[in-house]
Amino acid sequence: MCQLLGMNCNVPTDICFSFTGFQARGGATDVHRDGWGIAFFEGRGVRLFLDPQPSSESPVAELVRRYPIRSLNVIAHIRKATHGPVGLENTHPFMRELWGRYWIFAHNGKLDGYAPKLDGSFLPVGQTDSEAAFCHLLQTLRRRFPDHRPEREELHAELDDFAASVRAHGPFNFMLSNGDCLFAHRATELHYVVRRAPFPVAHLKDQDVTVDFSDVTSPDDRVAVIATAPLTDNETWIPLPVDKVSMFADGERQR
Secondary structure, three states, X not given: OOEEEEEEEEEXXXXXXXXXXXXXXXXXXXXXXXXXXXXXXXXXXXXXEEEOOOHHHOHHHHHHHHOOOOEEEEEEEEOOOOOOOOOHHHOOOEEEEEOOEEEEXXXXXXXXXXXXXXXXXXXXXXXXXXXXXXXXXXXXXXXXXXXXXXXXXXXXXXXXXXXXHHHHHOOOEEEEEOOOOEEEEEOOOOEEEEEEOOOOEEEEOOOOOEEEHHHOOOOOOEEEEEEOOOOEOOOOOEEOOEOEEEEEEOOEEOO
């Protein structure tokens, strides 16, 4: 299956270190060769980079890895195709507008027999079960909250209900953000680590790269990194609870 990477921070932070290890899993240290993508929130805007090439061989991935884009919320994905052919339209993350904000979504898993009834307000461009689920999710949210944008807690509860309704079709690991916070749902594998003062020296599992975060952060910084599998081999990564949507805000897991 695919792999997910997310970052949520209390101050704008770059993801270059984590992305270096994640990038290698797209065809070098793992088998996910069917495309990759990453989305950075900057204020109300989003920088979205997508490439159907393996991330380990992608010039666009090299640009991202070397370009320190600073963001409060980041979602990345490397793909192992199940539904839909390899192509740009089937490459995650996906982006749509709802309530005047961009929403970013990426999914890891395979949903069998999943054919939601869509009313036309959100429609897939590609052929993946993932994009269909994203459109169904946004349609559900718009119907559930027709006259206001929900607060974080309301949104969190609705996402939990939606994930439970999809669960019978197969693994539904996903990440979702509108730039305010980041939601992550674990079905099979999803782990996180929070980096805060005193900051560690971290070493990647997939590349022989080490960074001393105390050299590149301030004492008040907090950075939560969420990944399908731990990216470093000398930090304590915590498994997220199974079949629950977790909410990250200000660089911490809130619930």
